[in-house]
Amino acid sequence: MPVPDQADLRVGVVVPSTAPAAWIAEAVVALAATGARVAVQTLATTTRRPSGWGRLATALGGARDTPDPDIPRPLSGLTGVDIVEELTHSDVVFHVGVAAAGNSMSPEPRLGSWELLIDDDVGLQETLDNTGAVPVAVHRVGSDEVLRASWSRVQRGSPATTRARALWRAAALPSRALGDLMAGRTALDLALPSSPQPLSGRTAVSGSLRLAGRNVTTGLRRLLARNEWFVACSIDAGQQPLPDLGHMTRLCAPKDRFWADPFPVVDGDQAVIFVEEWPYALGRGVLAAIELQRDGTWRRLGAVLEHPWHLSHPFLFRWQGERWLLPESSAAGTLELYRCVDYPLHWERECVVMQDVRLVDATLHEGADRWWLFANIGDDRVSTHEELHLFYADTPLGPWTPHPANPVVSDPRSARPAGSLFESGGLLYRPAQDCGVRYGRSLVINEVLELTPTDFRECPQMFLEPGALAGANRLHTLNRDDWLTVVDGHRDNWWPR
Template sequence: MSVNTFRAALVVDGEYISAWQYWMLERLLASRSVVLVGVIFRKSVTGSCLRKVNTFVLNSLQYIDGKLFKCPVTARVPSSLLPLLGDVDLCEVGSKRYQTLLAGEPLDLAIDLSGQEPLPELMAASKHGVWRYFYGNPACLSDRYANIHEYADRRDEIISGVERCMVGQKIPECIFYATTSTDTVSINRGVERTLWKMADFIPQRLHELAQIGAADFSRNVRERIQPSSHPVRRYASVSPGLFITLRILWRYSNNFLRRLYNALFRNEQWILLTKTTENITDAGMPEHFHKWIPPRDRFWADPFVVEHSGEQYIFFEEMLYARGIGHLACVRLNADGSHSEPITILERPYHLSYPFVFQHQGQYYLIPETAENHTVEVYRCEEFPHRWVFEKNLMEGVEAYDATLLEHDGRWWMFASMRQHQNCSPSEALYLFHADNPLSTEWQAHPQNPVVASAARARPAGRIFRDAGNLYRPSQNCAGVYGRGLNVNLIRQLDLQTYREDVVSSYLPDGEHDMNGMHTLGIGVGISVTDAVHVHRRLGMFDRWMARLT
């Protein structure tokens, strides 16, 4: 047996587990990092009459939500775990087989999916303790109540994560947590994204533990989980009562009226903004800017600034609404702040965006976002800036968004937002890879992946830039809605074992200057370019008054 293979026991309350848990277990066993040596069954805790009524009301709400928005909660579909077990021993708590399991060869860990408090004797028998999931804030141990409080309270993000319980600890230790964007309309969409994303948590953290060892893993946990950002621990009274149910019903009606109003009296369009830049960390601030508004049949987004032969060019995504998929375009920036007519530089039968242009050995290359094609593609420039030819695929069989390269300490690093399941959001988990050459096809995954797991700051938002010896990574804020705002993050540590960053500035337009969002920052010589959602208001000043009122 490999030294990186963990002996684990699984704790469940019955034969059937949720579909997302089945998928987690299937991936874990397929990775060969875990050998399952026993399955322990615990009796379910009988709920009170009030809890049963609340559960019935919640199930009814989610059933109606699934019908209205065509989004049933597939993550909770019951699935028998028996097909995954083979000849694994099954036992009940307190039985002779259970005692034999505890007295036998030591366990490395136990994975508890029962939603109950951990068994003390199992914690004592497991080297790395009992691992279990938690959901929401206030936190609970049952996926039945994921996203209920967040949706009712109009919060932007849903917290979820993994904690481990070990002998001698007064409270469980949070070893990983992530945030998922709430959906402004459907409660079920937030639940689906949260649960399917959680299937990766335990396999990823066990992979990290195996790769870097217990000491470095514990150090990463301490640095990853800051005390100020630790989820609140309250496991009592998390089931929804009548008051929360009424608030959920009110939010449904409120969302419907808001969407109807926007459809009748507003039109939103992505545009570009330019401004002169002095303090580079404030380059994304939407003040003292000049608007570049495209024709109403299209939008412009994802700007990148490239200097060539003493002139500056802006590469960006252009999408014609009638065509439905994006292509890449370019303009030359004039000295007076104006620009040349846009010229299309790259089209494909699938969507293109995020034109990341870089130089290597005197040659220009372009990496567009091609997640729809499940590739990370690189193109070589034959005639700047208009002619680009396909060079190779850096990655295949992946759904990677907004790949961004950085050369640092003799290595090339690739940052990309990725998702492992189609029902997850593509904007909430940042993955990091490294290679010795930017044109390599053998990118090695960072053991901490995902290095950022937050809807508010994971997805890349432009080229990583240097200022005063520091590295800054622009990122998108997609909490609550895609492209809500921009962050600038200071990279504190970047090496083969650890990645750390802190947000140093954040921009959320939220209606200011007739803008409702932004999500990419391009830095040039003395100039910065961003994109923004421009609101065309059909009711003029009355609409602005309504926006302030609401």
């Protein structure tokens, strides 16, 4: 079936009213931003709001920390959007916030008729249970065929925030689904997420009590405990994909700071581990270096890089016979590349790779014929834990081309990078963080199945929980070089002195 050019594409959108909820209006705006011709038809429907029990549980939780997705937003006057009484001759139709039952298109649009309908109490059960992530999906009308899906992060203390995150995530799906249709990407091999069971009074009350208790615990932790990340390593432990956490040695930072995000560079029987160093008095991250001998002795060498803004994730690589450093500087809204001038402590900025973007944990991978850059991107509606974006270029200097399927992963349980990609047994793996319930809770090792300028696929193969690492309740980095493997763990330091 020939697909029209983007500018000639006629997109029909069915919405509840000419001033729908802001998340629905945002979906229409995003469709118009693709350059397609968008026509909107309204179909009166019952306003979808949380149930009575849902509103009670939500009221007991924390305040929403994202913009309100339910505020009505008029569609009239939007550029590229026409409001019509009836959709005719559409190439594709999206029902957004409106059930398509009884509103079938005749004839069927050539690219199909699709539905995005969000449950009234979306995310409530996941928040009360403090588990998993919240699914939203665009599916074909009259079937379970899913074209685009996303999972949003649970805010463990606030049903209102969890719900808002899910709705704003849903707003992006129709335009992403349109891009998939235009690129000829097929439907996902994925079951349509089922609607949650109505919340009973007993479930709401018990869940609300758990929620209240969890918020009290969180408040006490913030008041009485201090975040403390630490680095652990194993030497000559072999090349198995997963390290034995129970036999790793902890490198203890001075009490006035913590170390995280370890990246090792091995030279003979000596290694340098580059880390994020967070002096508590400074209140932001700088980059530092630790020297480690193969016999296990080590010492802190000194500071590597410091700016007035937070720095972390010191990604190290070699290219054209030189050493390069690509740290995270999302607090400055940039991604900058540094060249080494006196290893390992002195570096100078080579170029600004990207700017005006909230991009975290940039991770490079040199492929057979191009370089790949993996990074999470967030904004005021989507946290930096949730969506993985992919870019490619001829060299690490760029220019970097965004992958057409971005975000290539939209799931806080496996999106955010957790270290360098590595090969094992002839297969390529990408470490990722599970941030579904809490930032950096554990590690997921994804096998990369397809990595091309048009397609990306991966699937989780291995999981690494923090429990085996002494004193750790979270785990969010795994890196290795030659004989050295490093991770970082987190603990709550109660009553720090």
